[in-house]
Amino acid sequence: MSTYRVIHAGTSRSFPDAHPFLEGAQPDGDAFVFLGEHAGAAFIDNTPPGDAPFIAIELGTECLGEHTGESRGEEGCNIVGFARYRLGSAEPTALVELVRQPRTTPEALAAARTAFEAAGLVVAVCNDFPGRIVDRLVRPYFNAALRRLDEKLATADDLDKTLMLGLGYPEGPIALLERTGLEHHHDVTRALYDALGQEAYAPARRAQVARRRALRDAE
Amino acid sequence: MNEIRTVGIAGCGTMGAGIAIVAARAGFRTRIHDTRAEAIEKARTQTEAFLRKSVERGKLAPGKLPEVMAAWTGTTKLEDLADCDIVIEAVFEDLAVKHELFAQLDAVCPAHTIFASNTSTISITEIAGGSGRADRFVGMHFCLPAQLMKLVEMSPGINTTEATFETAWRFCEALGQKPVRTQDSPGFILNYFLIPFNNDAIRLVEQGVAEPADIDLAIKTALGYPMGPLELLDLVGMDTQRLLCEAMHGLTHEPRAACPPLVKRMIAAGHLGKKTGRGFHAYGDTKMFGA
Ligand SMILES: NC(=O)c1ccc[n+]([C@@H]2O[C@H](COP(=O)([O-])OP(=O)(O)OC[C@H]3O[C@@H](n4cnc5c(N)ncnc54)[C@H](O)[C@@H]3O)[C@@H](O)[C@H]2O)c1
Numbered sequence: 063m064s065t066y067r068v069i070h071a072g073t074s075r076s077f078p079d080a081h082p083f084l085e086g087a088q089p090d091g092d093a094f095v096f097l098g099e100h101a102g103a104a105f106i107d108n109t110p111p112g113d114a115p116f117i118a119i120e121l122g123t124e125c126l127g128e129h130t131g132e133s134r135g136e137e138g139c140n141i142v143g144f145a146r147y148r149l150g151s152a153e154p155t156a157l158v159e160l161v162r163q164p165r166t167t168p169e170a171l172a173a174a175r176t177a178f179e180a181a182g183l184v185v186a187v188c189n190d191f192p193g194r195i196v197d198r199l200v201r202p203y204f205n206a207a208l209r210r211l212d213e214k215l216a217t218a219d220d221l222d223k224t225l226m227l228g229l230g231y232p233e234g235p236i237a238l239l240e241r242t243g244l245e246h247h248h249d250v251t252r253a254l255y256d257a258l259g260q261e262a263y264a265p266a267r268r269a270q271v272a273r274r275r276a277l278r279d280a281e
Numbered sequence: 282m283n284e285i286r287t288v289g290i291a292g293c294g295t296m297g298a299g300i301a302i303v304a305a306r307a308g309f310r311t312r313i314h315d316t317r318a319e320a321i322e323k324a325r326t327q328t329e330a331f332l333r334k335s336v337e338r339g340k341l342a343p344g345k346l347p348e349v350m351a352a353w354t355g356t357t358k359l360e361d362l363a364d365c366d367i368v369i370e371a372v373f374e375d376l377a378v379k380h381e382l383f384a385q386l387d388a389v390c391p392a393h394t395i396f397a398s399n400t401s402t403i404s405i406t407e408i409a410g411g412s413g414r415a416d417r418f419v420g421m422h423f424c425l426p427a428q429l430m431k432l433v434e435m436s437p438g439i440n441t442t443e444a445t446f447e448t449a450w451r452f453c454e455a456l457g458q459k460p461v462r463t464q465d466s467p468g469f470i471l472n473y474f475l476i477p478f479n480n481d482a483i484r485l486v487e488q489g490v491a492e493p494a495d496i497d498l499a500i501k502t503a504l505g506y507p508m509g510p511l512e513l514l515d516l517v518g519m520d521t522q523r524l525l526c527e528a529m530h531g532l533t534h535e536p537r538a539a540c541p542p543l544v545k546r547m548i549a550a551g552h553l554g555k556k557t558g559r560g561f562h563a564y565g566d567t568k569m570f571g572a
Pocket of ligand 1: 295315320382401422425
């Protein structure tokens with residue numbers, strides 16, 4: 063397994079607290095992990111050597127291409143993007159979405175995967191699209207649940223109960239969104255709606271209300 | 282307020298047979314009707330086998346098996362449902378077929394008999410409109426396999442009286458099921474959310490966002506779902522997903538409900554899902570779950 067060093071650049075949504083992945087880092091590690099909300103900028107400021115086993119940049123809602131540049135659909139080298147999946151204010155989950163580009167080398171992808179898996183994380187690889195896998199897939203469903211609640215399809219409890227009993231989900235969408243912060247759902251869907259332009263991603267009314275209230279409370 | 286003692290089930294296919302197990306197991310006199318004698322024979326054999334398995338697994342007391350089978354009667358004669366307090370319809374998903382059946386039932390059953398439909402995609406109000414008793418009509422949507430799944434989505438039609446709905450609701454609880462109340466709206470709750478969600482997962486594959494295995498793994502790990510959407514679709518089958526999309530999209534015209542082109546290509550290629558050994562994933566064994 064390649065050794066890796068961690069470059070901190072602001073608050074990290076993926077690793078807010080101590081974690082075996084951070085403990086496994088070495089100051090002179092061969093691979094580079096840029097962590098935090100400014101990870102992309104930190105990568106631009108001190109571009110690591112081209113022969114590093116891998117370079118991993120923590121992503122927010124942006125695409126990896128914003129940091130690496132893109133051309134002709136042939137971009138990609140030893141650089142990957144990543145984010146641990148985390149809903150709003152909930153703890154990060156074990157899932158790491160590992161982002162590749164068309165020409166990302168299999169060696170860099172495998173080396174990054176090994177480093178995350180060695181720390182007990184679960185890796186799913188995806189291409190460089192807005193929302194990656196999970197947000198891309200669940201946000202329209204969450205929006206629909208919020209909209210249908212407004213339309214009185216059923217009570218919040220019955221909506222949640224149906225999805226839990228019918229599909230074995232551990233928690234229904236309304237309880238899950240209210241627990242983890244509807245305002246966060248607003249922020250993610252706003253970014254996805256800007257990026258994808260599809261109505262299904264437009265922030266639901268309840269999420270807009272929650273975001274405005276959170277802003278007002280912060281003033 | 283009438284009390285429900287005798288339950289009729291019309292249509293002895295996948296769903297009707299399962300619902301009949303639920304009713305007989307809960308102690309109701311259960312009469313199951315189908316126009317095809319072979320459907321009834323098949324259901325009787327499968328019901329006995331299912332109950333024997335339940336006994337083996339400790340889910341049913343051994344002495345209960347003969348009791349449940351004694352409560353279960355199959356018939357090809359619709360008139361045999363004449364003493365039922367409620368009739369749950371589970372025939373083909375076709376409004377004309379359902380209307381014809383209910384018109385006949387209306388002539389056979391006494392006035393107090395409540396009619397219920399297990400339809401997945403047709404409006405309860407529309408079916409009730411041709412039943413001769415729209416005020417005593419409810420939607421009772423069970424999940425597959427009905428004998429194992431507790432959820433029942435219950436919906437009143439526009440003309441359903443609150444008393445009818447309450448009686449049906451209490452009956453549903455007496456079955457040992459877990460009812461939820463939903464509007465009479467396409468797909469009720471579960472299918473309204475599930476069909477487009479599954480389509481979105483297919484579109485992720487179509488657009489090259491990720492491989493099926495990564496999509497399923499990501500969803501299960503991030504959200505704790507017991508199954509990934511593409512694994513679930515392999516069980517549902519692409520042919521069924523296509524029919525569900527056509528029904529839902531035809532009613533709602535919502536873009537997410539439209540059948541993704543990849544589904545049609547997979548059907549053409551014979552990749553229907555687990556039953557053909559290949560769908561989004563490859564399978565060595567084509568056996569399906571359930572009884
Ligand atoms: N299969 C599912 O997953 C599922 C889930 C929930 C609800 N449903 C709904 O349940 C209903 C039945 O679905 P299924 O999958 O059990 O279908 P199925 O094809 O397995 O069974 C239908 C049965 O109805 C019988 N039948 C047809 N016309 C009849 C009539 N006039 N009188 C008596 N019997 C008649 C047929 O012989 C057949 O045995 C449909 O309305 C469907 O939308 C299906």
